[in-house]
Amino acid sequence: MKIGVFDSGVGGLTVLRALLPRMPSAEYIYLGDTARLPYGSKSQATIARYATTSAQFLAARGAEFLVIACNTASALALDDIRQAVSVPVVGVIETGADAARRSSSTADVMVIATDATVASHAYSSACRERGLHAIEKACPLLVPLVEEGWIDHPVTREVLEIYLSELMQDTARQGMNPDTLVLGCTHYPLLREQIERAVPSSISVIDSAEATAEGVAARLGVKTPAGDTGAVCRFYATDSVEKFRRLGSRFLGQPVLHVELVDLGG
């Protein structure tokens, strides 16, 4: 089984990282569209154009199953991608909303994500379809903070406190009783501990990367992972392979090797 994983950058490697132990005998090809990132601040038309060419690239390289590990592309371009390729496509929003439904008792959930993901209200819609009420909050500084490497850093704690207290105030104003927080961006799992410390302990934090890997394994009928850990991973990037290797290793949790530069135009 050859699984294609796509993200605008290295963040989707948190999804690949979660897939590896669940399906260790699959073959993975990963594309980071680093020449055109970030998607999070761009328009739907532009994101759809970038995401479909990226998905087509992975399909052309033999991917039999596509995981859209980019929240923004999942939110804004999933239908476009499904029309552009003939293989099954799973996005992180649906699987994140599925995990929120399993987690929440109060049916009130919070989602933090990029500007574009929040503006699309894709999480709200996916949650509504599952009988949940979601409130979304854009946290545009978290990606640059993660990329700066300021993980366990006072500034990051302060920024998280500001964003999360504003979010909690919004839920209170709306009379909500949230018990679940979805990390709706692939960079956020690196801040999971800091986020868990910044919210009341009654709140369950859902990592959409983990949720997606679970969803993909379920969809492909994988129950118990084989002992085999010889997964083959190939990496492609549309910009500097050196930077992809360097930043990517932090997200994958292991060294990223053999990155190939590809030109998708533009």
Add this chain to the structure above:
Amino acid sequence: MKIGVFDSGVGGLTVLRALLPRMPSAEYIYLGDTARLPYGSKSQATIARYATTSAQFLAARGAEFLVIACNTASALALDDIRQAVSVPVVGVIETGADAARRSSSTADVMVIATDATVASHAYSSACRERGLHAIEKACPLLVPLVEEGWIDHPVTREVLEIYLSELMQDTARQGMNPDTLVLGCTHYPLLREQIERAVPSSISVIDSAEATAEGVAARLGVKTPAGDTGAVCRFYATDSVEKFRRLGSRFLGQPVLHVELVDLGG
């Protein structure tokens, strides 16, 4: 005189803002390559490709003089741009270094900029050619903080203190006696007051947008601005014109009207 001003986004509007009172009777066309921003984190090859197509677009629209208001493109792609178009091209690095030379008595200067600008050492080279010793510091969080609108904000003050105290420590370690700080990114003029408060009062802060406008006016032989303030400005963006208008007005200091969407491919 039709002057083309190019930036990866809205930041270059600080340069246009500085040009307007100096050359109020010129006609301006501004291109923000917002579909492909930010350039600051990308590779030289990618930046050169994006910047030359952008410059060619402005030349094709009749620009008789090009101002590269993007520090990253000025640092990494000025020669490529000059080869790609037949009109005169001025970048922000040279004019910033000229202003630093006029300002500095100790010949030791500091520059803050994006990752890519710093990695190129374009400011160091331009300063060295002018008999100055420059030390450069990448401040990747400042652009997202400005775009979040956190201008006079405790987090921004804290981030500035961290970056600038690291920079001052580096100058001390090198036995430098800096008296000048160049703002080597078009977003930074919005933080000028905060930056001036965070450095010793003996340090002169050079705004590369102002420096560039002065340099362009000098190059074009404009001495005293005419009373005329009827400058015509046309704006083009490669992504959401609505977002360009909204964010851009903050940088231009006046409403941005008539933004036209253009497709440069990619």
